[in-house]
Amino acid sequence: MAENAQQQDWNAITDEEFRRAAADFFATHVPQHLRHLSRRPRWAEVKEWYLTMSRHGWLVPAWPKEWGGMGLSQSKSLVYLEELERSGAPRVMDQGLMNIGPLLIARGTDEQRKRFLPKILSGEHTWCQGYSEPNAGSDLASLRTEAVIDGDEFVINGSKIWTSVAFDASHMFALVRTDKTVKKQAGISFVLIDMNQPGVTVRPIRNIAGHEELCEVFLDNVRTPLANLVGELNKGWDVAKALLGFERIWSGSPRQSTLALLRLEQLARANGKMDDPAFVDKYTQVTMDVLDSASAYEHFAQIMRTGGSFGFEVSMLKIWATETCQRVTELMVEAAGDLGTLSGEVDVQGELVDVLYPFLDCRAFTIYGGSSQVQRNILAKNVLELPS
Amino acid sequence: MQATSTTEAAEQTQMLRESAADFVRGSTDMKKLRERRGTLPGYEPGLLRQMAELGWLGILVAEDHGGLGLGFAEMAVVLEELGKGLLGEPLASTVLAARLLQHGANEDLKARLLPGLVDASALPCVAWQEGLGGLDISDIQTTARQDGESVVLDGTKRFVAGAAGAAGFIVSARGAQGLGLYWVDAKAEGVSLRHEWRADETPSGVLELKGMRVQLQDMLCPQGAQAAAALERAVDEAAVMASAEMLGVMEAALQMALGYMRTRVQFGKPIGSFQALQHKAADLYVQQELARAVLDDAVRELDAGSSREEQAKLASRCKSRASDAGLRVTREVIQLHGAIGYTDEYDAGLYLKRALVLSGWLGNSSAHRGRFARLTGGVVTV
Numbered sequence: 210m211a212e213n214a215q216q217q218d219w220n221a222i223t224d225e226e227f228r229r230a231a232a233d234f235f236a237t238h239v240p241q242h243l244r245h246l247s248r249r250p251r252w253a254e255v256k257e258w259y260l261t262m263s264r265h266g267w268l269v270p271a272w273p274k275e276w277g278g279m280g281l282s283q284s285k286s287l288v289y290l291e292e293l294e295r296s297g298a299p300r301v302m303d304q305g306l307m308n309i310g311p312l313l314i315a316r317g318t319d320e321q322r323k324r325f326l327p328k329i330l331s332g333e334h335t336w337c338q339g340y341s342e343p344n345a346g347s348d349l350a351s352l353r354t355e356a357v358i359d360g361d362e363f364v365i366n367g368s369k370i371w372t373s374v375a376f377d378a379s380h381m382f383a384l385v386r387t388d389k390t391v392k393k394q395a396g397i398s399f400v401l402i403d404m405n406q407p408g409v410t411v412r413p414i415r416n417i418a419g420h421e422e423l424c425e426v427f428l429d430n431v432r433t434p435l436a437n438l439v440g441e442l443n444k445g446w447d448v449a450k451a452l453l454g455f456e457r458i459w460s461g462s463p464r465q466s467t468l469a470l471l472r473l474e475q476l477a478r479a480n481g482k483m484d485d486p487a488f489v490d491k492y493t494q495v496t497m498d499v500l501d502s503a504s505a506y507e508h509f510a511q512i513m514r515t516g517g518s519f520g521f522e523v524s525m526l527k528i529w530a531t532e533t534c535q536r537v538t539e540l541m542v543e544a545a546g547d548l549g550t551l552s553g554e555v556d557v558q559g560e561l562v563d564v565l566y567p568f569l570d571c572r573a574f575t576i577y578g579g580s581s582q583v584q585r586n587i588l589a590k591n592v593l594e595l596p597s
Numbered sequence: 598m599q600a601t602s603t604t605e606a607a608e609q610t611q612m613l614r615e616s617a618a619d620f621v622r623g624s625t626d627m628k629k630l631r632e633r634r635g636t637l638p639g640y641e642p643g644l645l646r647q648m649a650e651l652g653w654l655g656i657l658v659a660e661d662h663g664g665l666g667l668g669f670a671e672m673a674v675v676l677e678e679l680g681k682g683l684l685g686e687p688l689a690s691t692v693l694a695a696r697l698l699q700h701g702a703n704e705d706l707k708a709r710l711l712p713g714l715v716d717a718s719a720l721p722c723v724a725w726q727e728g729l730g731g732l733d734i735s736d737i738q739t740t741a742r743q744d745g746e747s748v749v750l751d752g753t754k755r756f757v758a759g760a761a762g763a764a765g766f767i768v769s770a771r772g773a774q775g776l777g778l779y780w781v782d783a784k785a786e787g788v789s790l791r792h793e794w795r796a797d798e799t800p801s802g803v804l805e806l807k808g809m810r811v812q813l814q815d816m817l818c819p820q821g822a823q824a825a826a827a828l829e830r831a832v833d834e835a836a837v838m839a840s841a842e843m844l845g846v847m848e849a850a851l852q853m854a855l856g857y858m859r860t861r862v863q864f865g866k867p868i869g870s871f872q873a874l875q876h877k878a879a880d881l882y883v884q885q886e887l888a889r890a891v892l893d894d895a896v897r898e899l900d901a902g903s904s905r906e907e908q909a910k911l912a913s914r915c916k917s918r919a920s921d922a923g924l925r926v927t928r929e930v931i932q933l934h935g936a937i938g939y940t941d942e943y944d945a946g947l948y949l950k951r952a953l954v955l956s957g958w959l960g961n962s963s964a965h966r967g968r969f970a971r972l973t974g975g976v977v978t979v
Contacts, residue, residue: 492970586875589872
């Protein structure tokens with residue numbers, strides 16, 4: 210479909226029709242060699258694909274049409290992500306698409322929108338997120354990277370950690386401390402930083418799954434114009450909270466555990482475990498856990514579809530989906546027996562299976578995006594109304 | 598009576614929910630419940646008559662037979678609300694009889710029996726299990742021997758829910774052509790009924806049939822695939838409805854615990870402020886919501902009248918989750934209360950015991966897991 214997606218009114222068709230259109234687009238355009246990669250690719254590898262999406266108007270599903278987006282409703286945005294995932298498309302530099310783009314549209318100035326949004330569409334700017342710090346993880350509000358005003362610029366000193374793909378980012382959006390005298394959330398500002406300047410040092414961090422995706426970013430007297438402040442000074446905490454509600458649904462989607470389940474089934478058929486009643490009982494349990502995860506996810510997706518809203522109860526999704534995914538991969542390691550001690554793809558009766566990678570990879574799922582413990586705190590305080 | 602649009606349907610369901618919640622507010626009486634324990638019939642006939650007057654026994658009975666001709670969504674909300682007040686018995690049991698009758702072949706028999714179910718004047722119940730119980734409907738020894746035009750039943754049925762106070766029994770028995778379904782009047786010769794006591798001290802029937810002659814007009818389903826299909830379908834439907842009651846049971850139990858946690862002070866603080874307990878409560882909430890999500894899916898599938906196979910899978914998923922979640926929540930609720938939760942005087946134990954009954958009835962979690970595995974052959978698409 211060469212016709213630019215911008216001209217279509219996607220919300221006028223049903224979700225199912227849109228799902229077909231999205232599946233079609235991805236099937237046609239995702240480069241074969243980039244499908245179903247087991248690792249996150251570098252920007253250089255996916256830039257061409259990114260630009261293809263941009264050219265066809267399929268890059269930014271949730272942005273309004275006036276800013277170059279598809280203008281999709283929240284529920285169709287979910288469909289877009291689901292089909293993108295299903296197609297095996299590689300992950301691109303998506304912080305601009307999913308986070309800072311929508312944030313500038315919602316909370317930025319017109320000048321900021323004009324300055325930054327087109328460059329996201331053109332791929333000239335790529336973004337990373339500077340939130341967590343070595344001393345500020347779950348307790349993000351205690352962050353210490355400081356920004357001091359010097360003339361018409363901020364001078365920033367500190368460091369960020371767990372910043373995904375910072376090495377491929379031209380820009381960072383960051384939460385920085387601009388007032389040390391007030392309550393911690395009340396002294397935080399949201400700023401945009403050009404990464405291409407002296408004083409910015411990126412150090413990739415190798416994770417236990419063997420990938421270097423996360424980074425530490427050191428900021429030594431890094432400068433950014435006051436015009437790069439998003440929202441008001443010291444009101445950055447609220448700005449950061451304004452990001453899309455469907456991120457909370459998306460992080461609780463059953464997609465990862467479904468994929469893990471398929472791999473588990475593949476292994477169990479290859480090594481004969483499917484004939485072991487004890488294994489089948491455990492396998493059936495995790496299968497039902499995944500299916501119920503999907504039912505719960507659909508419940509919230511349906512609320513979005515019908516234009517409703519939901520509150521903090523959505524936190525249950527991430528807890529269940531991510532912990533279920535871990536249980537599936539744990540069962541896979543168990544079912545693999547000795548083969549579960551080997552790293553990389555191993556031959557299981559002619560089938561190539563990587564047992565350890567899914568297991569190691571998903572240890573992070575219950576940690577990032579609000580750890581399982583934080584999600585439980587959220588439920589306890591806001592949904593169950595338990596006292597602090 | 599059936600709503601014509603989804604908004605109408607939603608309003609109707611909401612009205613039923615409010616009506617059932619009102620009923621519970623006015624009728625739940627834990628003192629009376631405790632006094633009823635170990636007695637027959639194990640429920641209050643007066644309350645059942647009120648439910649009949651409200652039309653609830655006929656929710657899943659076609660209008661042709663005097664029912665409301667509504668759906669599983671409607672019965673689910675009523676049972677959920679009743680479950681909160683531990684008033685689900687015997688409505689939940691009547692669902693099995695109501696559905697089995699309607700899936701049966703004998704139209705005259707249906708016409709004779711359904712009105713008595715709907716107005717609670719003559720309640721039928723279903724005797725489909727024996728011996729050690731279990732979910733396999735064909736695992737029975739009760740025989741149906743052809744003798745001329747009639748059939749003679751011999752055997753013992755067990756775990757008969759709703760047997761106390763029932764006008765009669767729909768009995769499954771094995772004949773030369775397979776499983777058949779037969780109506781047996783409670784007062785007939787050759788029938789003897791005694792009771793065992795369930796975890797919540799409501800009665801569970803043990804029905805002995807000796808040379809029990811069943812005439813043609815009392816045969817619900819001839820022996821064969823149709824009878825088996827009818828029974829399996831009714832069990833699935835009732836299992837989903839039992840899951841709805843279980844949802845109510847766990848909701849009320851969790852709310853009880855949360856209320857206690859907010860007010861019970863130890864070490865100078867409400868115990869609800871302790872993170873370990875907060876996390877435990879959060880996990881119970883997650884289980885409750887999973888049970889709700891799969892119940893909604895199962896109910897939708899039953900009301901949509903889609904493939905029997907899909908309904909069976911969802912019924913097993915639903916009952917498995919509800920059984921697990923219900924037991925886990927009610928167990929942990931006792932823990933969250935400390936010692937007081939362990940007393941008979943406190944209500945937490947009553948919820949645990951109802952959860953024990955519901956979790957086992959119509960197939961427990963393990964049985965449905967096994968069934969789900971068999972139904973899917975390990976191939977699942979999400």
